[in-house]
Amino acid sequence: MDMKDIKQLSVNAIHNGTVIDHIPAQNLFKVISILGLDKIGSKITFGTNLESKRMGKKAIIKIADKFFEKDEINRIAMVAPLAKLNIIREYEVVDKMLVEVPDGISGIVKCMNPKCITNNEKVTPRFKVVDKKNVSLKCHYCEKITDQEHMEYL
Amino acid sequence: MKNKSLVSIDDLSKEEIFRVLDLAEGFEKNPNQRILVGKVVATLFYEPSTRTRLSFESAVNRLGGRVIGFSEASSTSVSKGESLKDTIMTVANYSDLIVMRHPIEGSARYASEVSKVPIINAGDGANQHPTQTLLDLYSIRKTQGKLDNLKIVMVGDLKYGRTVHSLLMAMSQFNASFTFISPKELQMPLEYKMYLDSIGLKYNETSELADNIKDADIIYMTRVQRERFSDPLEYEKVKNVYVLRNEMLKETKPNMKVLHPLPRVNEIHTDVDDNPQAYYFPQALNGVFTRMAIMAIILGLK
Numbered sequence A: 001m002d003m004k005d006i007k008q009l010s011v012n013a014i015h016n017g018t019v020i021d022h023i024p025a026q027n028l029f030k031v032i033s034i035l036g037l038d039k040i041g042s043k044i045t046f047g048t049n050l051e052s053k054r055m056g057k058k059a060i061i062k063i064a065d066k067f068f069e070k071d072e073i074n075r076i077a078m079v080a081p082l083a084k085l086n087i088i089r090e091y092e093v094v095d096k097m098l099v100e101v102p103d104g105i106s107g108i109v110k111c112m113n114p115k116c117i118t119n120n121e122k123v124t125p126r127f128k129v130v131d132k133k134n135v136s137l138k139c140h141y142c143e144k145i146t147d148q149e150h151m152e153y154l
Numbered sequence B: 001m002k003n004k005s006l007v008s009i010d011d012l013s014k015e016e017i018f019r020v021l022d023l024a025e026g027f028e029k030n031p032n033q034r035i036l037v038g039k040v041v042a043t044l045f046y047e048p049s050t051r052t053r054l055s056f057e058s059a060v061n062r063l064g065g066r067v068i069g070f071s072e073a074s075s076t077s078v079s080k081g082e083s084l085k086d087t088i089m090t091v092a093n094y095s096d097l098i099v100m101r102h103p104i105e106g107s108a109r110y111a112s113e114v115s116k117v118p119i120i121n122a123g124d125g126a127n128q129h130p131t132q133t134l135l136d137l138y139s140i141r142k143t144q145g146k147l148d149n150l151k152i153v154m155v156g157d158l159k160y161g162r163t164v165h166s167l168l169m170a171m172s173q174f175n176a177s178f179t180f181i182s183p184k185e186l187q188m189p190l191e192y193k194m195y196l197d198s199i200g201l202k203y204n205e206t207s208e209l210a211d212n213i214k215d216a217d218i219i220y221m222t223r224v225q226r227e228r229f230s231d232p233l234e235y236e237k238v239k240n241v242y243v244l245r246n247e248m249l250k251e252t253k254p255n256m257k258v259l260h261p262l263p264r265v266n267e268i269h270t271d272v273d274d275n276p277q278a279y280y281f282p283q284a285l286n287g288v289f290t291r292m293a294i295m296a297i298i299l300g301l302k
């Protein structure tokens, strides 16, 4: 563990759990809701509007006694593509994970086409990720593209 | 394709497309095969499209099947606010196959996911209309003797015209080259041109009709609709520019045929109708054979 990690994690050090770093500050609550953190019993602390050279204002979430599966964490790729996870055991970072943009997503983003069935009936939006770098999504239903600029979250 | 829905032309492989066309040819030779006796086909038309509905119903009737359904949503439980899911789940109990036209995009894909019987998409908003594409392919193959290496000229509303988009995607599998002729406001969307670039197919884009049709194998005409223009003056300027007249066809290739998904308004002058190169009415008839073939395959009867 280098000095930076120690400084950062000691603010509210957790014994065991996960620290999610490099979340765009404006998407903090989206990350919380996508991961369902508002519904779990774990002890959670977060900081937001922290300075970041790489991304302007960032947010960080620390979740005690919670470890994520790869599929689970990739769900936040649309809102926090640069997020980095530190897996903590016994106060030490034992592993790091990066978010990967998945091949498909469901139930996170709205289709930008107002004439799409997903915006007219109770149908869960589903997309194929057609561009992983710029994150652009092709609707499984209306086949229209929703790009990052037009992404709205459910 | 057996027991599967037909939602999008992209759902079909090249082999499946050929299977539909070959079978349609058989139905053209012998249209009265009573293979649908005892079958019920529901035609659910949430928006009127008389031509498409009659074509499907004619196909079912000629094959000895029965038709139930509605031709507009206003007279049904739909107008009382029933969800698409509930309507489909109910009608699937009454029928062996559902043909649906709906103004909402993606409705056919969704219907295919909730229905226990196959769905044929007869148009979902601006999205897909695969049976139209198949009948266009049938008409092209029949008149040209092949699908490969043809020169396709598309005219009119290339921006919103879903038929030209689907036809472009389908013909791009057969090494076609394209000319797009439209007013500036209604040009072929960038994504389709980028797609052609990415697979190395050639296309020209122009706003001039008369000089750009001489080397065409197929001229595919579409309607330029007033409601597509934000500025009504723009519409007035172009509405008579994209009209095909008989005199323009003088120097075209003898094998060339003029296609149109119909209904036409004025974009093909009636003086073209008697020219043997006019093919839009036979094209509509081909729709019946093509739909016979699609239903027969999906119901596992051929």
Ligand SMILES: [Zn+2]
Pocket: A111, A112, A113, A116, A117, A118, A139, A140, A141, A142, A143, A144, B106
């Ligand atoms: Zn959509």
